[in-house]
Amino acid sequence: MLSTDSLACGALSAIDEGREAHGRAVKIGLVSDVYISTALVDFYMKMGEVEVARQLFERIPLKNIVSWNALIAGYSYNELDLKAVGAFQRMQELGFEPNSSTLVSVLPAVARVGNYEEGRHIHKLMEGKGFDINESVINSLITMHGKFGELDIAYRLFEDFQEKTDVSWTAMISAYVQQGEFAKALELFLRMQALGFKPTAVTIASILPACANKMDLKLGMKIHGCSTKNGVNLDLVFSTALVDMYAKCGCIVEARHVFDDMPDRNVISWNAMINAFGLHGQGKDALEWFNLMQLNGVQPNSSTFVSTISACSHAGMVVEGLKCFESMNNEYNLVPETKHYACAVDVFGRAGHLKEAHDFIKRMPIEPDDGVWGSLLGACRIHKDMKLGKIAALKALELKPEEPGYYILLTNIYAAEGKWEDAQKLRVIMKKKKIVKEAGQSSIEIGGISHSFVMGDFRHPEWGKIYKKMREIEEKLEEEGYVPDTSFSLHEEEVEKDERLAMHSERIALAFGLLKKSNGIPIRITKNLRVCGNCHSAFKLASRIYGREIVMRDLNRFHRFEGGICSCNDYW
Known part of the structure; x- marks a missing residue:
């Protein structure tokens, strides 16, 4: 009875009731029961009380696969991915055989950690031991392989699985979108509907970035209209994806309408709208929305500052952009990362303040990465400062020697100076290293x-x-x-x-x-x-x-x- 109570409390996010159930279990001596303790581990993990859950797990005298699954799933749920993978490995070292539930929990963590070797090991383990290949396992494998760009493997798993649901289709569509295969994602989305599968809000949120990338406004509007007609719930994720899609298809007014109609908004929604204004060169609006989100009780995060500073940069709002950058640490206790420094350099550089941009880099409290030098390089190209451009290009290439864009910009600088031999040497180096410039399309x-x-x-x-x-x-x-x-x-x-x-x-x-x-x-x-x-x-x-x-x-x-x-x- 107590285990059922605890699971229900977890589902209802009733932290007080859950703790009360925990207290009753301790009082009547049932906390050492593996089923009661496992339910409590699950409950505390869902409440975000990870350390309490871990301590409870460690005290279980006779652990079983269900208790290990609760621990691994809890770590994964809280995106403590290294801990999830570590628990999975420790479980096997102690002789516990994972089951399908284990794999469904650990595979997302493996993907987020970026450990493809572990992911492939898990896949081979499944095939070798004849696990129950249910839909949840297949979808997790599709997502994992897709995350690492192994789309052929992901698609083969998808095609071979006979009991597809809308979740399976969504997993494969998302894999294509993540890897920039937008045409394939759109093709699969249309095929899904032709075969009678109805897209959910999650499916639509997954496909809208493909419409945005292809600037396919007609299809994006059709998806929006059909979703409304069929009663698809316009939740936060779906609505935010719509804002992004309309903005990237050039329809800032429609993006604003969707945003205004949202009953609830989170920091991601506000970031999408701020980014939309930036894309369209409306720096003043971006800054206004930055202030408005805070008046609405939403605190900016790291991504908010990237979008806002960048919007100021593209609108020539130097003072405002630098003030926004400085406020990160002074007002919001957010430590600027290299991406924020790169935006600040861009604020100086686009406005033609190249010396100030270079001095700013020299004063950075952290080591500048290639993105920071790349921002300066781009500004030097715009304002035709060949001397400083060469310094920036060589620094950027030193940090990222395989980036074709830096070679091209440096080659352009040499060409502009009439230094054709130097430009030719760079082209030879690119050829030897097999560095290919992305073709303009x-x-x-x-x-x-x-x-x-x-x-x-x-x-x-x-x-x-x-x-x-x-x-x-x-x-x-x-x-x-x-x-x-x-x-x-x-x-x-x-x-x-x-x-x-x-x-x-x-x-x-x-x-x-x-x-x-x-x-x-x-x-x-x-x-x-x-x-x-x-x-x-x-x-x-x-x-x-x-x-x-x-x-x-x-x-x-x-x-x-x-x-x-x-x-x-x-x-x-």
């Missing part, structure tokens, strides 16, 4: 189909029409006085520089959008890298020439081009 959705382009992409079946439109755009740009800036191109011949700049992937996507999108419909383009200054200038002019709204989301933020100006005010 731009995508546009036409009629529900995503079309992707890379620089000089001749593969599209309508390439002839696209190229003709591109030539038309270039001619109209020239008539308006557009002259490309070739100072950062890696090629010595000026004509070749001009031609390569005109063939950037975003230019191809723009031409295709002008061909296919009717007047009055915004052209939405996503790019996986930062848009270059030349294309940014060209898009501003094109928006005026063609009287079109052009929305581009690059690696860092949104650019809304309309009437010859950009929403970023040329500050990105």
Whole structure:
């Protein structure tokens, strides 16, 4: 009876009643009973009283697999993952055989710790000992393999399992999304529905980041509408995912509507909205929301400061951004991490205060990482400070020698100085180390189909029409006085520089959008890298020439081009 009482107390989060049950067990001498003690371990773990639970567990004279499972599950529940894995290993050393429940508890901990070797060991253990392969075990394995990027193994487990539920589908969809395989995630989501499985709020929250990444607003809105129609509970996770999706699809107003309609909000919800304002260059709104969340009783966390300082940086709000950074320690007792220092360096750097940015790095109380030097390097590239840019690039490469972006930026700096031999040496080093630069890729959705382009992409079946439109755009740009800036191109011949700049992937996507999108419909383009200054200038002019709204989301933020100006005010 006491064990049942304790479990019920745990479910109800009734800490006082649980302690009362514990006291009764001690009083009548039942606390040494393995079942009573295991129930109490489970209860205290769910209450977050981890040390009390551990002490109770250690006092159990004759432990069994159920008591070990309670300990491991409790550690995992409280995300004390190293302790969970350690308890799992200790259990086996003492001769206890794990069962399916053990594995379901320990696998998430293994994934969070990043110990794939242990994960593979557990999987082999299951196969070798013929464990009951139920849905919970399969889903845990899918999640674990997906977390480590072993999507082929995860998908094979998913496909081979005959008794799939919506949880199984969600696990596989989430695995694809986590590893950036957004097209596959969307394909699986549509297949899930075609086979009659109804997505839950968790499924939808998992798939919305894929819609956001692909900037597939149409599908995102459809998912939102169907969810509302089918009575799917708009819980915190789902609503926050909707805010993020609308923001990343360029619809800040819709993101705000979803946020305003949320009955409850937590720090993650507020962070999503602050980040949304930052993405759209609305630094003042981001800062206002930062203050508003606190008036609503929600304390900012580490991620809040990354979003807020970054929003200030992208809006040129130097004083506000630095004040926000300084308040972390002074007002909120949060110790800044290297990611916060990188944001602060960006605040200085984007505004052109390069010396101040460098001095700030020198004064850091912790060792700067490559991200900090990378922020300075990016600023040096924008403001064309070759001398300091070289220092930053060499520091960044010293800390992260396999990062292609640092090689490219340093190569650009050498090229801008006319030091072609130095630039060529860097390219040789990259080739020897097999370091490959990520290719620029731009995508546009036409009629529900995503079309992707890379620089000089001749593969599209309508390439002839696209190229003709591109030539038309270039001619109209020239008539308006557009002259490309070739100072950062890696090629010595000026004509070749001009031609390569005109063939950037975003230019191809723009031409295709002008061909296919009717007047009055915004052209939405996503790019996986930062848009270059030349294309940014060209898009501003094109928006005026063609009287079109052009929305581009690059690696860092949104650019809304309309009437010859950009929403970023040329500050990105």
